[in-house]
Amino acid sequence: MTERTPRHGLDAMGIGTDADIIWNLETAQLVEHAVRRGEGKLAKDGPLVVTTGKHTGRSAKDKFIVRDAATEDSVWWGKVNKEMSPAHFAALKADFLAALADRDTLFVQDLHGGSQAEHRVNVRVINELAWHNLFIRTMLVRPPAGDLAGFVPEYTIVDLPSFRADPERHGCRSETVIAVSFTEKLILIGGTAYAGEMKKSVFGLLNYLLPQDGIMPMHCSANIGADGDTAVFFGLSGTGKTTLSADASRTLIGDDEHGWSDTAVFNFEGGCYAKMINLSAEAEPEIFATTRRFGTVLENVVMDEESRALDLADNSLAENSRGAYPIDFIPNTSERNLGPVPRNIIFLTADAFGVMPPIAKLTPDQAMYHFLSGYTAKVAGTEIGVTEPEATFSTCFGAAFMPRHPAVYGNLLKERIATGGVDCWLVNTGWSGGRATDPGIKRMPIRVTRALLNAALDGSLAQAEFRRDPNFGFMVPVAVPGVDGAILDPRAAWANKADYDATAGRLVDQFVENFAQFADHVDAGVREAAPKVTA
Ligand SMILES: Nc1ncnc2c1ncn2[C@@H]1O[C@H](COP(=O)(O)OP(=O)(O)O)[C@@H](O)[C@H]1O
């Protein structure tokens, strides 16, 4: 028993086990456990380096929500939120409890999901791996040590990477399962060692709970400018939330999950989770510096066994290599984990078709249209013969994490934009001058994106001359000081204009087709904000 052991233990939760229960350790001791147990190794400058095996990203198709009286009408059932029956969940829970009883050692952390006392949940995370315990401690909000003895968990996550789910018995799809019961306040994660599942599960919880308190939960990063102007950056995975929110000239609130209340934007988390592949010291100095510190957890980053030097360019373990670090590893962060209500909303998209301009100004109706659409694109892998990018539409720029109907989140955004004083922008951090798969076509340089963003955020871009995009109808700047004008007009950047027009036309068609599902949930203004092919 130490002061970090809560009075409300696992037995009080109905969890029986003879395992050694290791409560609420801090970074140094958890790193020692991880290394001693062979879970990871230290890199040259101190980070803990681990591998996750088969799963190097989230398994969206293996995620389930228990469908019962509580969720029947409140969850948006369908393609994204898949159901698990209460009976299957009961069987899964029984097998998780049996697996817990069998373990020699368990690592437990008592944490908060949400940085603000009035809008958060107490989460207890039970891990078989020391490094997973360190990861979730790093990512969520750490209660002061003095609060731990009296900590009472409300939600529990049991995270067992070695568990093997059985589709017959558990009503799931594979050996991997992420199952959430809002009624039992229990999340079971098995068959995957990708640590991001844990933090995104807590996000899903808050996305379900907070709209009831009038908070808009958002899959976005957030930072604050010198004159107190908050910006939020929505975007799907890989579009630049984490990269662009770490900016020497602005104060970071957080890189991934936030709530927008009547008075503030606040972080849900206490850490960041950055992509490591090809991370550049020049373009992303603040994030790069975290790879040289004790306390950072590096997932699937390749390291030389002898020198313990990192090779951030090596994708042989994963394209999605990651680094988790406490938020204060970034130099300029908000001490209270919040900022004023936003003055700017940015929708990030990584357009692999090269159709979207690098920046565009949106009307409130266009903003609603793009928020509900949630467009980005994937470069269709590295397989030989795959030459076309693939469009992805994920509503609210985060459908995988949003249990409720998109209209719930959409209406919260609508109310907030309607109060005025918020400027909305679409930013393409993807490709320009052709498709991502065309020879010689490069992704937008980070410094160009930053220059355009900063011009939007400091108000100077508003003074520029704009033209209307013929396909999407939004306003695109014609010239911006310090930025090569050729990149501002995507059509001009393409050598073959007919090819651009055809590619844009196909993308517009996909937007229109995707939006049909929302047409009945929005007013005419938003429907009319749809892109139109004018040719
Ligand atoms: N113009 C750009 N803007 C933002 N990121 C870019 C850009 N060009 C390349 N990148 C790379 O794209 C990735 C963006 O990932 P990240 O910021 O982690 O996205 P998210 O947090 O939205 O998942 C990073 O690896 C970054 O280096």
Ligand SMILES: C=C(OP(=O)(O)O)C(=O)O
């Ligand atoms: C951690 C994740 O978030 P993002 O890529 O948006 O940073 C993820 O999608 O697994």
Ligand SMILES: [Mn+2]
């Ligand atoms: Mn991110």
